[in-house]
Amino acid sequence: MPELPEVETIRRGLQPVLSAGTVTEVEVRHPRMLRRQPVASDFADRMEGSTIGKLGRIGKFLLIEVGDQGNTWVLHMGMSGRMEIAGHGTPEPVHTRVVIRTEAGQEVRMVDTRTFGFVAVYTPEELASSTIARLGPDAWTELPPASGSADKMAGRRVAIKSLLLDQRFLAGLGNIYADEVLFGAGVQGTRPAGSLTTPEIQAIFNTIPKVLAEGLRHGGTSLDDLAYLLPDGRAGQHLDYLSVYGREGKPCRRCGSGIVREKINGRSSYSCVTCQT
């Protein structure tokens, strides 16, 4: 499921194809993909004929400048979304939901089996009133110091893992990388956020950039179902390097004891009960 390293990998892959290009035609094959567009028909109107500017990202949201009205093309991959770059008219994967054609003869396809992803073009006003405006700092480019975050954690009873997944607290971590961060920091995800010591909070914030950098270095994590692929069709290689996620019963890479799986607020969570306290 695309998290920060996967979305950043997608951003980097799309950049050379989209940046400075002009959109000639868009096709939306599944209306659910436009459920966040204030007026669904506005999507094509705002995209077609527009020139693409910079490709940005906050957390798991791709934010792309489009047109000369200050509009933002928003893409979210949900849990099964991916982007594919191809030539016009080449065979499409099943579950192709949105197609963006450019003047240069390339097209970008959003493929999303479960349709948890979405696309939209927001005006500056719509963006300002959207959830994107309420996202926390980006975990990769705007990671705050541990001290300030410790203040926000004081008194909180929520499980630290749930807080790490809260995009208003910190934008970009998902279920895989939250587990990896907690393992790296030696903290159990079930711990109430307010119970963490200063060194534990420091360890978490020291670990976040390391975990994200490794994920990025490997082009992200493609699970066995290959729901996520790079825009050029390759699989991300980070699965082989995960410490805990998806490794139930396998030996901890650090101490050898079995990785345990449990639910935290409905999310599958993996940890080493020896290395994490």
Added chain:
DNA sequence: AACGATCCCTGTTGGC
């Protein structure tokens, strides 16, 4: 305000 539960979706998996 904080926090947990529920829902959306479909391909895969496991149990009987």
Added chain:
DNA sequence: TGCCAACAGGGATCGT
């Protein structure tokens, strides 16, 4: 073998 419930989960929304 065949069927079907359970499962996967990011984010919106609702209830407590």
